[in-house]
Structure formats: C-alpha cells, structure tokens
Amino acid sequence: MGEEGTGGSVHLLCLAASSGVPLFCRSSRGGAPSRQQLPFSVIGSLNGVHMFGQNLEVQLSSARTKDTTVVWKSFHDSITLIVLSSEEGTSELKLERLLQMVFGAMEALSGFAEAMGTGFVSLMVSGRVVSATEGWWRLGTPEAVLLPWLVGSLPPQAARDYPVYLPHGSPTVPHRLLTLTLLPGLELCLLCGPRPPLSQLGPQLLERWWQPVLDPLRACLPLGPRGLPYGFPLHKDILGLLLLHLELKRCLFTVEPLGDKGPSPEQRRRLLRHFYALVTSTHFPPEPLEKVEDDVSRAQLPRACYLVLGPGEPGTGLRLIALQLGLRLLLLLLAPQSPTHGLRSLATHTLHTLSPLL
Amino acid sequence: MARPPAHGSVVVPDWHETTEGKEYLACILRKSRRRVFGLLERPVLPPPVAIDTASYKIFVSGKSGVGKTALVAKLAGLEVPLVHHETTGIQTTVVFWPAKLQASNRVIMFRFEFWDCGESALKKFDHMLLACKENTDAFLFLFSFTDRASFEDLPGQLARIAGEAPGVVRMVIGSKFDQYMHTDVPERDLTAFRQAWQLPLLRVKSVPGRRLADGRTLDGWAGLADIAHVLNGLAEQLWHQDQVAAGLLPTSAENTPS
Ligand SMILES: Nc1nc2c(ncn2[C@@H]2O[C@H](COP(=O)(O)OP(=O)(O)OP(=O)(O)O)[C@@H](O)[C@H]2O)c(=O)[nH]1
Ligand SMILES: [Mg+2]
Numbered sequence: 001m002g003e004e005g006t007g008g009s010v011h012l013l014c015l016a017a018s019s020g021v022p023l024f025c026r027s028s029r030g031g032a033p034s035r036q037q038l039p040f041s042v043i044g045s046l047n048g049v050h051m052f053g054q055n056l057e058v059q060l061s062s063a064r065t066k067d068t069t070v071v072w073k074s075f076h077d078s079i080t081l082i083v084l085s086s087e088e089g090t091s092e093l094k095l096e097r098l099l100q101m102v103f104g105a106m107e108a109l110s111g112f113a114e115a116m117g118t119g120f121v122s123l124m125v126s127g128r129v130v131s132a133t134e135g136w137w138r139l140g141t142p143e144a145v146l147l148p149w150l151v152g153s154l155p156p157q158a159a160r161d162y163p164v165y166l167p168h169g170s171p172t173v174p175h176r177l178l179t180l181t182l183l184p185g186l187e188l189c190l191l192c193g194p195r196p197p198l199s200q201l202g203p204q205l206l207e208r209w210w211q212p213v214l215d216p217l218r219a220c221l222p223l224g225p226r227g228l229p230y231g232f233p234l235h236k237d238i239l240g241l242l243l244l245h246l247e248l249k250r251c252l253f254t255v256e257p258l259g260d261k262g263p264s265p266e267q268r269r270r271l272l273r274h275f276y277a278l279v280t281s282t283h284f285p286p287e288p289l290e291k292v293e294d295d296v297s298r299a300q301l302p303r304a305c306y307l308v309l310g311p312g313e314p315g316t317g318l319r320l321i322a323l324q325l326g327l328r329l330l331l332l333l334l335a336p337q338s339p340t341h342g343l344r345s346l347a348t349h350t351l352h353t354l355s356p357l358l
Numbered sequence: 359m360a361r362p363p364a365h366g367s368v369v370v371p372d373w374h375e376t377t378e379g380k381e382y383l384a385c386i387l388r389k390s391r392r393r394v395f396g397l398l399e400r401p402v403l404p405p406p407v408a409i410d411t412a413s414y415k416i417f418v419s420g421k422s423g424v425g426k427t428a429l430v431a432k433l434a435g436l437e438v439p440l441v442h443h444e445t446t447g448i449q450t451t452v453v454f455w456p457a458k459l460q461a462s463n464r465v466i467m468f469r470f471e472f473w474d475c476g477e478s479a480l481k482k483f484d485h486m487l488l489a490c491k492e493n494t495d496a497f498l499f500l501f502s503f504t505d506r507a508s509f510e511d512l513p514g515q516l517a518r519i520a521g522e523a524p525g526v527v528r529m530v531i532g533s534k535f536d537q538y539m540h541t542d543v544p545e546r547d548l549t550a551f552r553q554a555w556q557l558p559l560l561r562v563k564s565v566p567g568r569r570l571a572d573g574r575t576l577d578g579w580a581g582l583a584d585i586a587h588v589l590n591g592l593a594e595q596l597w598h599q600d601q602v603a604a605g606l607l608p609t610s611a612e613n614t615p616s
Binding site for chain 2 (some may be wrong): 155157158160183194203207211
C-alpha cells in the first residue's frame, strides 16, 4: 500500500457493516482530492479481516505497515469506516478522530429515524433496499418483500403518503408508508403511525438531514439496475446471478451485471426464476442446511448442479448453475461460450467474491 | 378576499416562447426531455444568473376520475395514466417553472408542489384531508367536461374544502377539454359560474403530447407549450396573493372593478 513521493495519501472507505457493500470511497494525495482508487480486492480484504475479528469477538482497531496506518471503526453495527494513511506524522488517534467526524455525517439514517419517531426507515433504489434501520430489516417476510415491490412499481412521485396493510404485522389497521424521492431513483421510505405528517418532511428538513451525505447517497444510485457497486469484478460470461443468504433471508440479484449483449433482462429473469424453482424443489432445500438434522441426509445433499439449455428452447446453449456453500446459495446464468467443465470453479470463485456483500 | 388579477397582468404571458424565456426553460429540461428533480435538487442556471425561488403548495381537489393524477403528471412532463387507477393515498409532485414578472421585469423560479390525493382515500382517512389542506397556498378545483356531476359539485367542494381558508388562492380547472365534443357542461353554464364565483377558470387536456424521434420519449418542449397557460396562471395568482398579503397591493375593497 506504499506510496512514492512526498505528502503520502489517504483513503477513506465506508461500508455497510451488515453486508460489506461499499457505500463510498474517497482518496486524497498531498492534501488534495485524488481520483486514485483502491482495488476492490483490497477493500474486500480490509473489511474481511475486520469482520473476521468481530466474529471472534476481537475488536481490530488499527494496524501499521512500514509506511501506512490503517484504522477501522464500526458505528452502531450499521457502518464500518476504514481509513488508510501514508501521510507523515499520522497517528492512530488522529485517524480515529477523522472517522468520528465522518460518521457524524453518516449518522443520518438512524438519527433521522429517531427524529421522525419510527424505527422503520430504508433507502431504496429502483425497489431495492440499499440501506435500512434494524427495525426495517426485521420486518416480517411478506412485508419485507412487498414494500420494496410496491415502491419499485409505482410511477415516480416526489413524495407519497400511502396507507398500507401489513399482511404479517398489522393486517387490519393501516400503517402509513411515506416515501421521499431524495434524488431521482433514490427513495427514502418510512413506515409509521399517525406521525409525522407528510408536511413535516418538507425540503428544509430533508436538506438539513441529507444534504451533508449527498455523496454517499449518489454512490447508491448505480446499485439500482445493476445491484452491485461499480467496479465490482465479475466474470464476463455471467449474464445474471441470484445469491441467497438462507439464514438472513436476504438476496442479491442482478440480470444486468455488465453489458446488455445476449438475452433480454426479462428473459434472464425468467430463466433464473425457473431454475430457482427447479433446484429448490428438487435438489436444495430453501431452508438452512442446519435444519436438516440427520447427518446422513445432509451428506447426501448435493452441493452443485447445472443445466445447459438444449436446442429448441429459447436461449439455446445458455448455462445455469446452482451452488450451495454453507448458508449461501448461488445461481448463475452464463453465456453459451462458458465451458461446462469450468462452471463449478467459476461459481465457487464468484460465490467467494460475493460473500462480503451478503 | 383579493380579486384575482386579470390574465397577463402579473406575469408576461408568452415569455416562455421568447429566446430569453427558452434560455431559462433549458434548465428544467435535459436533451429535450423534462428533467425530474429529487427533493434535494433544484434547477441550476448558468453561473452569472441567480434568481429567486418562490415555493408554493397546491392542493388538487375533485371527484374521483375527473383527472387529478393525469393533470399533475401532465404538468410534470410525465406519462399520463390512460386508465383510471384510483390514487390510494397522497402523492406530491414538484414542478419548477421560471416566469417573468410584468411590473419589475424580474424572472422568478416558481416551485410548485402539487398535492394529489384520491377522492376515496380522502374520504376514508381524515388525516389525509387535513394534511393536504394544512398550509396550502392554493386549491385547484377540478371538474371534468365529460362529467356533469363533477361540475355541479363545485360549489359544494369550494365550501367543504376551502371554506375555512379564505385568504388562499382558488382556481377552477375544467379537465378532459379534448372531449369537448361530448361535453355535458355547456359554455353558458361556465359563464354563469364565473359570474357567480369570480374565480379564474382554465381548461386542460391531460393527454400525452408529442414524442421525440424515438417515438417513445415525450418531447419536453412540446409538453411545456401544452401546459404553460396553467403554470403561468398559477404563478400569476400566487404571486399576486403574496403581494396582497404583504400589503404591497390594494385589497379588493379599495380596488373597484374596472
Ligand atoms: N381524454 C382525456 N382523458 C383524461 C384527461 N384527464 C384524465 N383523463 C382520464 O381519466 C381517467 C381518470 O383520471 P385520473 O387522473 O386517474 O383521475 P383522478 O382524479 O386522479 O381519480 P382518483 O385518484 O380516483 O381521485 C384516466 O383514465 C385518465 O386517462 C383528459 O384531460 N383527457
Ligand atoms: Mg388520482
């Protein structure tokens, strides 16, 4: 990570603590903003070691190489900030203070939720939740799925105040779903009772809370259609993917990972959906493997299966592979040129690359 | 209550068609399409030009199916719904509109926030009507040229909705004017209504406008030309109302009709 030249450089990374999704990265060299970016693999490893420690209840707070100091800090279990500095005279304390300040700006989501008197707040891009409060993540399955669908399917509006009946949580008494389009395509969603009135969420209040975090908000926008942060390395043969975390009951899904050559997004989505129905009904249980008590039957469960679409089917030659490792199930749709003997290693590699995200 | 200003007396009516007007309008368009602004955004004019923004809340009221949602979509340059889906709650839409004032030659950026709520939601949930009425600067009362009952309901609407808000701008809009051939509301009834109520009355056609060469995207410039009279009308009424409220203009009592 060493830098030549004087002045040294500073990189600041902000990641969602639960998923590891990078929210934004900032770099400077000699005190001036720079466009230089850390490779994705480095970001992944930096987050990885920190998470690894956390899982063992070890708090990794800083590290030093010959010329670089790294400081990690998690805030409210929602955000991890990492700063790397090769500036001369850098101290861990100074960097930690920097992270505190950055987090001051990042506190918007939870602070905002608290100020609005609701525990259920999320940010959505094209009907996908990119960030949410703990309360929102804990919503029951029907509403956790239906609310983003509803928001993603409505024509654009600056704001909405819709009565919603929650099939699981409150089927007879309506709650209010408030949505606020902060940037085109990016909606702040609140689930609440009689308060606050929509009129309270006027432009002044929104600016006060969200203008300071405009950069991280803009960084969320590409997550919409692609579902993955910019620069995320994926094999070029991958036309679509579905990654499920069986315990967290969250998924990561995209049919537009790279270009738009090949089958249409609708066709990709259809193929993945059918394949998912097929593998979960025949090979993989949709519940975590841990629930399968019997060791023998556990050993007999397959870990991967694939199929190649035959002639006569739309999309002849396309490949589909499913791979289950631990609590994660990955389904890939691949271009016809992808060699079948390499499918399994490609899927394994992709699953490892995606694991920090989900 | 201030008498409404005469058409064209407050803002320059066809300014949006002039070269200067088009330069200003360019900031609410991008590549000939209407721009959509997030709540944290606003139009940016080229650096030397800085103009004031005047923000207003406008509550759009009227019977179910008269075309409230369609009108607001048309004003925002979005696709208008072709079939009627009841609006199940409140939805707001922001429209920016630069206009030039007659008196001072100043250009003002108007920011209209339209509050649209489906009629049945409004009836079912009391808090929705309260939220829509709270601190509103104007009421738009819609009736449809193809629905006689919606026209006859206007006096009732005016009393129910705007009864306790005497100082607020009230405008009446006849929608589905493109269906005028089949109208249930003849001109003489409109004349009588206007005489009785002394309210500004506009006619609109909330139908999809011209499209760009790709055949899909709505042509932003054409869309603006379709709705300029509505936005100018609103700007005029609201600006005038502000001037009266600030004591800068004589009120109607002293202002004998010419
Ligand atoms: N031809 C024509 N159709 C219109 C016009 N305005 C609205 N419509 C149609 O009338 C129907 C109802 O319009 P909406 O805008 O959904 O009605 P609404 O007033 O919002 O109704 P609620 O939400 O139920 O209160 C839709 O099918 C529109 O396409 C218009 O100016 N011309
Ligand atoms: Mg409607």
